[in-house]
Each structure stands twice: as C-alpha cells, then as structure tokens.
Amino acid sequence: MEDLRFAGVEEALLHIAALDDRFIYYELTVSIAANDVSETSSFSRTCELVAQVFGYGEWKNMEIALLESLPPAYIYFDEGLGQHDSTINRFLRFFRQDVEYWRVANALRTAGFGACPKVFDKQRAMRExxxxxxxxxxxxxxxxQLGFRRATRYRTTDKELAEIIRARDEAVAEILGRKPLRRPYRRLSRS
Incomplete structure (x- = not known):
C-alpha cells in the first residue's frame, strides 16, 4: 500500500470529486474489473478506482486507513510529470487501451489530485x-483563436478588424452554446 496523499476522509472526497469532474471533462471512462463494462465515470466508481490505485482494493478499506493515517505525502505536479509516471501509469491501467497518457496526466494535474491544499485550491479556481x-x-x-491570430497578423482596416472580431465572437458563442452577441446599433445618417 502506498502513502496516502490526503489528510483525512473529507480531503480525499474533495480530491476524488475533482478528479471525477476531470474524468468527465477529458471523456475518460473507468473500468474497475476486467469483466466490467466501461461506463462513464461516476463518483462511486472513481472512489473505488482511487482505492485500487493506492492498493486498498475497496473504498471502505481506504476510508479506514485514512482515519488512522499519518501526515499525507502530497504530489507536486509543478515539479514535472516525469517524477509521477508511476502514479499516472497506475491510473492508466484502469482505462481502455486507446486512452492517451496525456489525458490521464492532465486530468490528475488539473484536478489537483493528491496536491497540497494550496495547489488544490489554485487548480479549483482555474477549473471554475x-x-x-x-x-x-x-x-x-x-x-x-489560431484563425483569429492568422487573420489579424497583418494590417487590416478598422472595419475589417471589427468584422473579424465579430466572426470570432460568434464562433466562440456557438462552440460554448451561448447566444451570439448582437451587432452594435449604428445610426443612419440623415443627409
């Protein structure tokens, strides 16, 4: 069994909830047992996954260990992912074979999983x-954004720039499922 990365059950549940959210974001599906059909990750499945990754078999056993645990051994992903290959690879075993390493690594990093409270809060603020x-x-x-940069790389007139910005804003709104911005009202001149 590996050193636990949490100060208690409450902290572990916070980290697991953040990790579950990141699994959904990166579209990772957890498969706990070999005969188990992969389903979209849920909180309870993620709890079981974390317990198995740390060598406890079930969440109940890990919960008991957390109640009796020593000070946590936090992970610092800012030091580089190379140091944490073993942790990432242990998580990777519980996903389909076609899941990319970077997805699992980014899910762990952006969730702040196993990090000290300061880093965890920083990652939470970034997620929000x-x-x-x-x-x-x-x-x-x-x-x-890349298209916008290319379109505005060279000098354009103010009118062209306004049209490019409007097109970019409409594309962003469509991607995020928001209402597109209205065109600014322009007065007609009375001449």
Missing part, C-alpha cells in the same frame, strides 16, 4: 474560470 464543458470544446476554441 474555464468556460468549456469538455476537452473538445477547448480544442475547438483553440482552433478559432
């Missing part, structure tokens, strides 16, 4: 400011 509901939306927004 992200308008995207999935990794696909984020990738589509990056494509729109």
């Amino acid at each position: 400011t992200n308008p995207c509901k999935s990794i696909h939306q984020e990738l589509e927004l990056r494509v729109v």
Whole structure:
C-alpha cells in the first residue's frame, strides 16, 4: 500500500470529486474489473478506482486507513510529470487501451489530485474560470483563436478588424452554446 496523499476522509472526497469532474471533462471512462463494462465515470466508481490505485482494493478499506493515517505525502505536479509516471501509469491501467497518457496526466494535474491544499485550491479556481464543458470544446476554441491570430497578423482596416472580431465572437458563442452577441446599433445618417 502506498502513502496516502490526503489528510483525512473529507480531503480525499474533495480530491476524488475533482478528479471525477476531470474524468468527465477529458471523456475518460473507468473500468474497475476486467469483466466490467466501461461506463462513464461516476463518483462511486472513481472512489473505488482511487482505492485500487493506492492498493486498498475497496473504498471502505481506504476510508479506514485514512482515519488512522499519518501526515499525507502530497504530489507536486509543478515539479514535472516525469517524477509521477508511476502514479499516472497506475491510473492508466484502469482505462481502455486507446486512452492517451496525456489525458490521464492532465486530468490528475488539473484536478489537483493528491496536491497540497494550496495547489488544490489554485487548480479549483482555474477549473471554475474555464468556460468549456469538455476537452473538445477547448480544442475547438483553440482552433478559432489560431484563425483569429492568422487573420489579424497583418494590417487590416478598422472595419475589417471589427468584422473579424465579430466572426470570432460568434464562433466562440456557438462552440460554448451561448447566444451570439448582437451587432452594435449604428445610426443612419440623415443627409
């Protein structure tokens, strides 16, 4: 059994909830047993996954260990992912074979999973400011932003720039499922 990365049951549940949210964001499906059909991750399945990754078999056993645990051994992902390959690879075993390493690594990192409370709170604040509901939306927004940069790289007139900005804003609104912004009202001149 590995050193636990949580100060208690409450902290573990907070980290597991954040990790479950990131699994949904990165569209990762958890498969606990070999004969189990993969389903979209839920909180209880993620609890069981974490218990198995840390070598406790079931969440109940891990919960008992958390009640009796020593000070936590926090993970610091800022030091580089190379140090945490073993942790990431242990999680990777519980996903389909076609799941990319970067998805699991980013899910753990952006959830702040196993990190000290300061880093966990920082990651939570970053998650709350992200308008995207999935990794696909984020990738589509990056494509729109890249197109905007290319379109505005060279000098354009103010009118062309306003049209490009409006087109970008409409594309972003469509991707995020929001109402598109209305065109600004322009007065007609009476001449």
